[in-house]
Amino acid sequence: MSQRLTIALDAMGGDHAPEMVVAGADIARERHPEVRFLLFGDAGRIEPLLNQRPSLKAVAEVRHTTDAVAGDAKPSVALRAGRQSSMRLAIDAVAKGEAACVVSAGNTGALMAMAKFVLKTLPGIDRPAIASFFPTQRGESVMLDLGANTECSPDNLVQFAQMGAIFARTVLGLVEPTIGVLNIGSEDVKGNEVVKAAAARLREMPLPGRFHGFVEGNDIGAGTVDVIVTDGFTGNVALKTAEGTAKLFSEFLRRTFESSWLAKIGYVLARGAFKRLKARIDPRRYNGAMFLGLRGVCVKSHGGTDAVGFANAIAVAVNLAANSFNERIKEEMQRVANANPLPDTKAAAV
Incomplete structure (x- = not known):
């Protein structure tokens, strides 16, 4: 890759965050030297961990917030009240073009609700x-x-x-x-x-x-x-x-x-x-579930995973972003639509 790929990380998501997230990012850095990271979360807890890993610190930037989505938070509540949470700000970074993808080990329902609200769905994808x-x-x-x-x-x-x-x-x-x-x-x-x-x-x-x-x-x-x-x-x-x-x-x-x-x-x-x-x-080894159909790459890590598992989730995100996965979905959906147009059900109902 000719330039660095930026990954947004919800540093406060997961049972063992932020320690697990930072350690996982360090493993991912060794595997993918072309990647840099935006870590969203409590700088007071994240920066001491980065200081112990100078090589990771050199390719990482911390965006401070004290808000985090609780593991048991209802998606609707998280969507309304979590605008300054580490999860939401990491997703926002993808929407703004600051990052190519986001990885979180946080609340699955909240992550899906926020990602769908912020990133929207791709053309031709309902859900x-x-x-x-x-x-x-x-x-x-x-x-x-x-x-x-x-x-x-x-x-x-x-x-x-x-x-x-x-x-x-x-x-x-x-x-x-x-x-x-x-x-x-x-x-x-x-x-x-x-x-x-x-x-x-x-x-x-x-x-x-x-x-x-x-x-x-x-x-x-x-x-x-x-x-x-x-x-x-x-x-x-x-x-x-x-x-x-x-x-x-x-x-x-x-x-x-x-x-x-x-x-x-x-x-x-x-x-x-x-x-x-x-x-x-x-x-x-199989950690890292992709939210397919969004206008941005969003990967969910298992909440209870360790650094190795989180690094594997990052690898999934890197692979999808580097291979322009969403562009491939859009091209394929357009190809199918052109070859097999569906009837206009709304027009038929009228």
């Missing part, structure tokens, strides 16, 4: 969606929506499919990602009218990938498709179920190897393999 990665048997897949929209129309799911495919192409480097709609069965006759209508549309329209059809819950881990499309209610349940299952598996494994001296010896002999397994399913 933004939360997208993130899932580890699979074949590598990684993208799933959306993960909680922004509990109820969706067929048009919403179609838009999610388009954005998810572009996300897979941009971040995962897939030339022709496969797309599936999450359903209770793979047969065309199964599912509610929303998923049936969305699938019918996706079969007929040009896509930045290939439509596979319906997929089921067990297809997520199997990696049957590269992009899994669903409403936010179902997606969030699937995400939390996967996270809980991973923790359960890890706990069972720990108890098994502590059950006897022979089991402990077995662990010692297989320690290298288990370290590789741990790294493969480490949730920090």
